[in-house]
Amino acid sequence: MEDVFHRLVKFSLSDYMSIRSWDDVEVAVIEANGYFLGEVSLAREDATRHDRQHAGITWKNTPSYFDAKGKQSSHFTF
Secondary structure, three states: OOOHHHHHHHOOOOOOOEEEOOOOOOOOOEEEEOOOOOEEEEEOOOOOOOOOOEEEEEEOOOOOEEEEOOOOEEEEEO
16 A cells, blocks of 8 residues: 555655555655645545545645635545
8 A cells, every 4th residue: 555655645746755554553655846735634435435535735825715714625536
């Protein structure tokens, strides 16, 4: 599963980065040159379909839709 995650991140973002993750914790360190655009604010498995994952991104200083707390965020399903 770790290899699939690494390939998904590199496909989505860039090949010019390093990704470190561990099997025993739900943490990933992604390092690259660039700008900090936001942070992962939600990561969970779909309760009805275990082949899906939900991710939420809270953006930093970008126009987007606002969540209930007034932060700019987007949600993705993989």
